[in-house]
Amino acid sequence: MGMSxxxxxxxxxxxxxxxxxxxxxxxxxxxxxxxxxxxxxxxxPMPRDARPDWDTYFMTLARHVAQRSNCCRRQVGAVIVREKALVSTGYNGTPFGVKNCFEGGCARCNSDAPPGQSYDTCICVHAEENAIALAARHGAVTDGGTLFSTLRPCFGCAKEMVQAGIREAVFEIDMGYPPALEIVYKDLIAQSGLVLRQFRVPK
Known part of the structure; x- marks a missing residue:
């Protein structure tokens, strides 16, 4: 039968x-x-005064991305943006091809290890790491971009953001680190020029 x-x-x-x-x-x-x-x-159409600002818009996306996390301890989401356009997304969890964390894929997360300890044995990839890695994998440019994360990036992720050319990182929930680590963390931020700021809900 022919198509009409x-x-x-x-x-x-x-x-x-x-x-x-x-x-x-x-x-x-x-x-x-x-x-x-x-x-x-x-x-x-949404009333003009009810439209979310850009920070709220992208942080809301990061929160939704976090819902895909397979980590049994903490769910974190991150998005990378350039010129108000979405570049990449990432959430924390086990690497490709590895059993999900909540299915026993990460022994550290499924153990009774105290929070903030034994990360050397954790195989989960952080949300920020995933966002940067997936951008590279698909040939997307991150240089000059902004990264939104539902959690303050760790020291390792901060270093990766600097190397990826991320110029600004916006996080929602703060996370404290030992004093010695905070010193080198702040030194990295100061020397690299990476802008790090906490998301604030508009009044």
């Missing part, structure tokens, strides 16, 4: 999976689709 390119509308009753379908009764007299504002289920 006429303007006959499909029967909406035969397409129950489509919501907001414009029925024949709404097909305009001129033979075209009605304006988007008249279509059933059309999105209503």
């Amino acid at each position: 390119f006429g303007r006959t509308l499909p029967d909406p009753l035969m397409m129950p999976h489509i919501t907001g379908f414009v029925t024949p009764s709404r097909w305009s007299a001129s033979g075209g689709w009605p304006p988007a504002s008249l279509a059933e289920g059309a999105a209503t």
Whole structure:
């Protein structure tokens, strides 16, 4: 049977999976689709004063990305942005091809190791590391970008961001480190020029 390119509308009753379908009764007299504002289920523009600012917009994306984390201890999400456009996303979890953390893939996370200790034996990849690695894997440019993370990046991730050309890191939840590590952490930030700031909910 040949394909028809006429303007006959499909029967909406035969397409129950489509919501907001414009029925024949709404097909305009001129033979075209009605304006988007008249279509059933059309999105209503958000009031200007209710639109999220850019920080909120991208941090919200990072929170959603964190929901994909397979770590049984902490779920973290990160997104890399350049010129207000999304470059890459990442969440913490075991490497490709390795059993998920919550399925026993990481012995350290599934042990009773105290928080902040025994990271040398943790095989999980941090959210920031994943975002940077996946950008490189797919040939996306990170130089001059901004990284949004739901958790303050660790010292290792901060070094990787510097090497990847990330110019700014915005984090939501702060995480303290031992005094000696805080000293070298702050020294790295100062010397590299990486801007590190905490996300604040707009008033």
